[in-house]
Amino acid sequence: xxxxxxxxxxxxxxxxxxxxxxxxxxxxxxxxxxxxxxxxxxxxxxxxxxxxxxxxxxxxxxxxxxxxxxxxxxxxxxxxxxxxxxxxxxxxxxxxxxxxxxxxxxxxxxxx
Numbered sequence: 843x844x845x846x847x848x849x850x851x852x853x854x855x856x857x858x859x860x861x862x863x864x865x866x867x868x869x870x871x872x873x874x875x876x877x878x879x880x881x882x883x884x885x886x887x888x889x890x891x892x893x894x895x896x897x898x899x900x901x902x903x904x905x906x907x908x909x910x911x912x913x914x915x916x917x918x919x920x921x922x923x924x925x926x927x928x929x930x931x932x933x934x935x936x937x938x939x940x941x942x943x944x945x946x947x948x949x950x951x952x953x954x
Contacts, residue, residue, distance in 0.1 A: 860890040863936040869901035894935045899928050
């Protein structure tokens with residue numbers, strides 16, 4: 843986790859992340875990567891990323907038969923559906939974000 847954070851802070855100098863949309867998917871123990879996702883979101887605020895808030899995907903690896911631990915394959919259909927939904931929501935969020943910025947730019951340039 844710290845390697846990722848250090849790399850993100852390094853990129854802050856040129857900030858290729860500013861204004862981009864993002865989402866976080868994770869898996870782990872009891873909280874299913876919840877703490878890591880929270881920390882990464884805080885870093886994203888510093889980098890001016892715009893996170894998709896819902897749905898959240900925090901797969902619990904060790905509850906039932908959710909993940910094949912040998913190859914990382916997601917086995918639970920509920921989690922697969924949530925993951926697909928999250929990717930679709932990110933696509934829509936990104937499209938809306940870009941349209942909103944474009945509309946704002948057009949409005950502000952025509953009123954000047």
